[in-house]
Amino acid sequence: MQVVFKIVRQNQNSLPRVESYPLDVESSATILDCLNQIKWQQDGTLAFRKNCRNTICGSCSMRINGRSALACKENVGSEIARFSASSAAAPNQIPEITIAPMGNMPVIKDLVVDMQGFWANLKAVDPYVSTAARQVPEREFLQTPAERSQLDQTGNCIMCGACYSECNAREVNPEFVGPHALAKAYRMVADSRDDRTAARLEKYNQGTEGVWGCTRCYFCNSVCPMEVAPMDQIGKIKNEILARKDGQTGRSIRHRKVLIDLVKQGGWIDERQFGLQVVGNNLKDLKGLMSLVPLGLRMLSHGKLPAKFEPSEGAKQVRSLIESVQAFQTESKRL
Structure with a gap:
């Protein structure tokens, strides 16, 4: 042809x-x-x-x-x-x-690109198992088949760069390490032999260079030739962080927790409460509260600030679905 x-x-x-x-x-x-x-x-x-x-x-x-x-x-x-x-x-x-x-x-x-930044960002997440704090002479760090199976998907990554190439977050934010690095990062978080899980999660939680820089566009998942699903691995790291942190830790974590709580309560988001709780940290962050004033005034002037919140008709069903998913996630971790 x-x-x-x-x-x-x-x-x-x-x-x-x-x-x-x-x-x-x-x-x-x-x-x-x-x-x-x-x-x-x-x-x-x-x-x-x-x-x-x-x-x-x-x-x-x-x-x-x-x-x-x-x-x-x-x-x-x-x-x-x-x-x-x-x-x-x-x-x-x-x-x-x-x-x-x-x-x-x-x-x-032509078709040859400089991948130095790609490799540097991979190195930045420390993609190596650490057992320094658990040295046992003349003994291996063994894993059960179930523990090893947790590493299969991310272990399939061949570092081709396809996900990094299509990453919208990386395009607009040069500090974001990229989906390839965070997929490898989750492999370390999930590895039962690693002794630096807490430190790793602290690192991946920082600013927008870590997991919170992901824009959830799903392009990395759609182009990955090995079905590593980098965005799914980023989501797993987020869940690990959220499970260990309370809402006072930072705005990114408050954003996630408050969004879920408000949707559970009303079926959709009460935007008035969302701004106060996330940006204003429940009236504890004065600087954050002041940053909301110009937006609030514009909303008032255009009649966009509702006097009261009306829950959606399916609020009970939405709450039930969220609670079912949360219960499933808790049970999965136990297994």
Whole structure:
């Protein structure tokens, strides 16, 4: 079949350009097969990373038709079908596949990006098991099969960078360590051999560089080729933090706890109470309270500040659902 590959190319510190390469390939050919064919037969200057060709090393991650994926995993036929379903291409038009470098990382050349920041952020979460405080001579730190199974999902991460490339939080907040780092961080939190769980949770709870910097866009989950589900792991760290902290610890934790409490009470959020309890810390944070005054005045002037709160009709059902989920989570931890 005839396919045109449109590849975004650029040199370091230069503007990108798009170059087109027509190919005659089988629909079963992987994107990496096609890039190899272009490099070997049409343009030897094309630069991209590759290694195992078997979805193991993560080297060939790049943006394929707008989403980060492994070039060795995606094939021409499925990619054309996926893209055609969401576009208005003419029936007889030669299909096109656009290849671009990953996002959130500076380009070195063509599809090769500088991953130093990616690795530095991974290092920042200390992704190594610590047993320094529990040294027992001539004895291993054994785990039960159940304890080991807690590490399976995060252990599948191949550090391809796809989640980091698509992370909205990382794009707007350079302090956020990224979903890859926090997925690895949860592996340490869940590891029964580690003796630094409390210290780790304190670290991951700080500001917006840790778990509270996540915007919950789910892009990291949608592009992960190994089904690590980084955002789910971030949520698990948040739950661990919330289980150990009370509402006075910080605004991020109050935000989560107050939101759940208010929805349980009324079925939806009483915004008046939400601001006072989260930002004003139940009238204990004067600076926070003062920051609410301009917003409150604007709401009053536009008739947007309700005099009373009306619970939703399904408040009892909502409360029952939340309590059921909380009971399930408590029981799961026991098991």
